[in-house]
Amino acid sequence: MENKKITAEIIAVGxxxxxxxxxxxxxxxxxxxxxxLGIACFYQSVVGDNAERLEGAIRQALSRSDVVILSGGLGxxxxxxxxxxxxxxAGSEMxxxxxxxxxxxxxxxxxxxTLTENNMKQVMMPKGGVVLTNNNGTAPGVIxxxxxxxxxLLPGPPGELKPMFEESVVPYLKKLxxxxxLSQTVKVCSVGESMxxxxxxxxxDAQDNPSIATYAKTGEVHIRVxxxxxxxxxxxxxxxxxxxxxxxxxxxxxxxxxxxxxLEAAVVELLKSGDLKLMTVESCTGGMVASRIVxxxxxxEVFKCGLVTYSNKAxxxxxxxxxxxxxxxxxxxxxxxxxxxxxxxxxxxxxxxIGVTGYASPCEDETKTGLVYxxxxxxxxITVKEFRFxxxxxxxxxxxxxxxxxxxxxxxxxxxxxxxxx
Amino acid sequence: MENKKITAEIIAVGxxxxxxxxxxxxxxxxxxxxxxLGIACFYQSVVGDNAERLEGAIRQALSRSDVVILSGGLGxxxxxxxxxxxxxxAGSEMxxxxxxxxxxxxxxxxxxxTLTENNMKQVMMPKGGVVLTNNNGTAPGVIxxxxxxxxxLLPGPPGELKPMFEESVVPYLKKLxxxxxLSQTVKVCSVGESMxxxxxxxxxDAQDNPSIATYAKTGEVHIRVxxxxxxxxxxxxxxxxxxxxxxxxxxxxxxxxxxxxxLEAAVVELLKSGDLKLMTVESCTGGMVASRIVxxxxxxEVFKCGLVTYSNKAxxxxxxxxxxxxxxxxxxxxxxxxxxxxxxxxxxxxxxxIGVTGYASPCEDETKTGLVYxxxxxxxxITVKEFRFxxxxxxxxxxxxxxxxxxxxxxxxxxxxxxxxx
Numbered sequence: 001m002e003n004k005k006i007t008a009e010i011i012a013v014g015x016x017x018x019x020x021x022x023x024x025x026x027x028x029x030x031x032x033x034x035x036x037l038g039i040a041c042f043y044q045s046v047v048g049d050n051a052e053r054l055e056g057a058i059r060q061a062l063s064r065s066d067v068v069i070l071s072g073g074l075g076x077x078x079x080x081x082x083x084x085x086x087x088x089x090a091g092s093e094m095x096x097x098x099x100x101x102x103x104x105x106x107x108x109x110x111x112x113x114t115l116t117e118n119n120m121k122q123v124m125m126p127k128g129g130v131v132l133t134n135n136n137g138t139a140p141g142v143i144x145x146x147x148x149x150x151x152x153l154l155p156g157p158p159g160e161l162k163p164m165f166e167e168s169v170v171p172y173l174k175k176l177x178x179x180x181x182l183s184q185t186v187k188v189c190s191v192g193e194s195m196x197x198x199x200x201x202x203x204x205d206a207q208d209n210p211s212i213a214t215y216a217k218t219g220e221v222h223i224r225v226x227x228x229x230x231x232x233x234x235x236x237x238x239x240x241x242x243x244x245x246x247x248x249x250x251x252x253x254x255x256x257x258x259x260x261x262x263l264e265a266a267v268v269e270l271l272k273s274g275d276l277k278l279m280t281v282e283s284c285t286g287g288m289v290a291s292r293i294v295x296x297x298x299x300x301e302v303f304k305c306g307l308v309t310y311s312n313k314a315x316x317x318x319x320x321x322x323x324x325x326x327x328x329x330x331x332x333x334x335x336x337x338x339x340x341x342x343x344x345x346x347x348x349x350x351x352x353x354i355g356v357t358g359y360a361s362p363c364e365d366e367t368k369t370g371l372v373y374x375x376x377x378x379x380x381x382i383t384v385k386e387f388r389f390x391x392x393x394x395x396x397x398x399x400x401x402x403x404x405x406x407x408x409x410x411x412x413x414x415x416x417x418x419x420x421x422x
Numbered sequence: 423m424e425n426k427k428i429t430a431e432i433i434a435v436g437x438x439x440x441x442x443x444x445x446x447x448x449x450x451x452x453x454x455x456x457x458x459l460g461i462a463c464f465y466q467s468v469v470g471d472n473a474e475r476l477e478g479a480i481r482q483a484l485s486r487s488d489v490v491i492l493s494g495g496l497g498x499x500x501x502x503x504x505x506x507x508x509x510x511x512a513g514s515e516m517x518x519x520x521x522x523x524x525x526x527x528x529x530x531x532x533x534x535x536t537l538t539e540n541n542m543k544q545v546m547m548p549k550g551g552v553v554l555t556n557n558n559g560t561a562p563g564v565i566x567x568x569x570x571x572x573x574x575l576l577p578g579p580p581g582e583l584k585p586m587f588e589e590s591v592v593p594y595l596k597k598l599x600x601x602x603x604l605s606q607t608v609k610v611c612s613v614g615e616s617m618x619x620x621x622x623x624x625x626x627d628a629q630d631n632p633s634i635a636t637y638a639k640t641g642e643v644h645i646r647v648x649x650x651x652x653x654x655x656x657x658x659x660x661x662x663x664x665x666x667x668x669x670x671x672x673x674x675x676x677x678x679x680x681x682x683x684x685l686e687a688a689v690v691e692l693l694k695s696g697d698l699k700l701m702t703v704e705s706c707t708g709g710m711v712a713s714r715i716v717x718x719x720x721x722x723e724v725f726k727c728g729l730v731t732y733s734n735k736a737x738x739x740x741x742x743x744x745x746x747x748x749x750x751x752x753x754x755x756x757x758x759x760x761x762x763x764x765x766x767x768x769x770x771x772x773x774x775x776i777g778v779t780g781y782a783s784p785c786e787d788e789t790k791t792g793l794v795y796x797x798x799x800x801x802x803x804i805t806v807k808e809f810r811f812x813x814x815x816x817x818x819x820x821x822x823x824x825x826x827x828x829x830x831x832x833x834x835x836x837x838x839x840x841x842x843x844x
Contacts, residue, residue: 290732391559
């Protein structure tokens with residue numbers, strides 16, 4: 001690629017974001033779209049409804065980026081300053097945009113509302129600007145070309161911003177960019193982030209195009225491979241060998257190479273492929289494992305039921321753990337975890353049973369804090385693993401849930417392979 | 423209060439935020455905390471894992487704000503540059519912080535993991551910095567005082583950042599601000615945000631000190647009353663009458679006025695007070711209700727067990743729903759919800775049984791998408807409520823979980839009052 005990459009910058013305008021009343025999801029939305037358009041984004045920022053600071057932010061952004069995308073501050077009130085400030089920076093005069101005015105009048109008439117003087121502020125547009133129709137609200141957007149750069153103004157409500165971006169901004173930006181950016185994610189479990197980076201240090205060091213980045217998730221590492229090329233086919237050709245190499249290095253620990261497949265979805269997929277039914281028996285995770293499974297659409301095909309056996313009595317009465325086992329080894333022990341999945345006393349017998357028992361909260365005996373046993377009965381073969389997690393109650397439970405899914409996946413893979421070759 | 427207000431600025435570091443892979447919830451979290459500390463925040467920004475741009479961002483922030491709070495980039499990999507860059511800007515030398523090193527070694531030993539050379543990067547600290555212990559991960563935070571300003575470095579994962587901010591950063595920042603800011607939160611359920619705002623519009627209009635802000639949570643509204651005064655006693659005196667008035671207006675819909683009490687903790691508290699035992703029978707929520715209950719320390723005293731009866735067969739075999747009921751009314755119906763809590767066929771009989779059944783994913787029959795029935799059997803008296811939730815699968819399930827806890831709370835309150843007066 002010869003052309004210099006176009007850069008963009010996102011500025012969210014609004015005191016409610018500065019005060020933390022609203023999470024800045026618009027920035028995440030726009031940011032995720034830009035790489036797909038071959039546009040690099042190095043900065044995001046947030047400023048309040050303050051003319052001086054907003055002007056400073058726009059000038060700084062124009063000094064270092066080709067495209068400046070602003071969201072918010074296009075409303076009818078005095079607080080809404082974005083358009084006026086951008087026009088001041090670009091030196092653009094404003095005029096009444098007749099088409100927008102007609103749309104606004106029609107919008108109010110349809111709803112039986114009275115148009116106030118304020119509202120007319122929304123249809124004043126900079127000369128030379130490209131007006132963006134708002135099909136979901138009253139504030140039109142506008143793109144102001146300025147000295148080979150582009151100032152894009154979008155309304156703040158996500159329900160207005162997103163469709164406007166798709167319908168009007170994407171086609172505009174596509175004309176500015178020479179190539180395409182494609183990325184693919186290799187999702188790895190059972191390997192920590194530093195270990196994963198060590199295993200691919202040579203690839204990371206040698207990276208250029210495609211680039212390689214790792215992201216740590218609870219119990220998982222996601223490795224994203226991103227390529228930039230003239231067209232999609234060429235970008236794919238760049239990505240393919242790197243993804244292949246990653247799959248080669250991490251072997252069966254790669255559970256998917258699809259962006260939208262979660263660990264639990266991969267487990268559900270495996271269960272479906274082997275026509276296996278799942279059951280969960282949870283103590284300290286208290287239903288989290290079942291909940292992640294149920295969050296997969298279509299889980300009902302493979303998920304028989306879940307038991308939350310938080311009390312010792314529930315472990316005995318529902319999961320069939322022997323009283324003597326709990327008395328001899330305690331409720332958090334390898335032996336209890338084993339019996340939790342051995343032969344649950346209730347309907348139904350599932351092919352795969354996952355069990356979790358542990359201490360999520362700080363214990364009197366400090367060495368036991370975060371101690372968790374996870375068990376899996378896969379077609380009669382029982383595996384029990386011991387873990388020590390850190391963090392608060394919630395975090396220990398989330399880590400245990402992730403490891404329970406990982407252990408289940410491993411045991412299902414083994415069971416399937418035995419079924420095929422055994 | 424005479425003193426000039428201290429200003430802070432938030433910089434999130436991470437290419438994954440710039441790429442839109444992660445929503446910047448850390449910024450919203452920190453931004454919401456600053457006003458409570460009497461600190462003003464005029465800028466938030468995001469930069470990638472790039473030394474040059476990060477350095478520029480830190481320098482700019484220091485030029486206009488007293489406190490610069492950075493999140494992310496404290497990990498063990500080469501990409502993690504925040505600490506090194508901040509030290510460069512502040513001119514601080516680094517040294518190996520022995521206490522952090524010991525903690526790190528213990529962390530790895532406890533898990534039976536091998537410490538790599540990379541990891542030692544995390545325990546290198548700037549001279550003169552205040553090291554912040556990380557109780558939930560491997561990266562300590564640090565505060566670097568620099569020319570009457572303060573650079574605060576925090577780890578990126580919210581599960582590490584939030585407790586560290588509470589435990590270490592809040593006390594540090596409190597010392598910088600002249601007065602005391604105190605706030606108390608009145609947590610309300612069963613009332614929507616706009617309804618809540620309408621009910622207290624006069625209080626909001628008249629607010630000055632204390633200030634009143636509402637925050638919408640799933641199924642709840644939190645109303646925060648914040649006062650600024652010379653000392654704690656004076657601040658408390660300002661807050662008290664407003665909290666009293668809010669409790670008066672929202673009556674029994676106020677489930678707590680304590681910051682750290684969640685809805686599920688309030689339910690567990692109520693159960694304890696009446697010596698009542700709880701059981702859950704969940705379909706579409708798939709264990710989420712049980713999981714929220716189990717997340718309350720000490721829940722074992724009141725939580726007997728949970729059933730995840732996602733399949734129709736599980737509803738019949740485990741929860742005792744009649745086959746004819748499901749055939750006649752479907753699995754998502756008032757009748758099925760009723761039978762799910764009527765007489766679960768398994769041990770044990772609990773005093774309070776919560777049931778949830780619904781459609782979390784888009785249905786062929788569009789009118790049924792988001793339809794959820796929630797039932798509660800409180801000491802023999804069964805209530806069933808119909809809900810229609812919007813959003814994706816996860817969001818519908820979260821809304822249903824919140825409403826299940828709210829219904830349980832109402833039914834327990836009624837049962838307790840009947841016990842007392844009936």
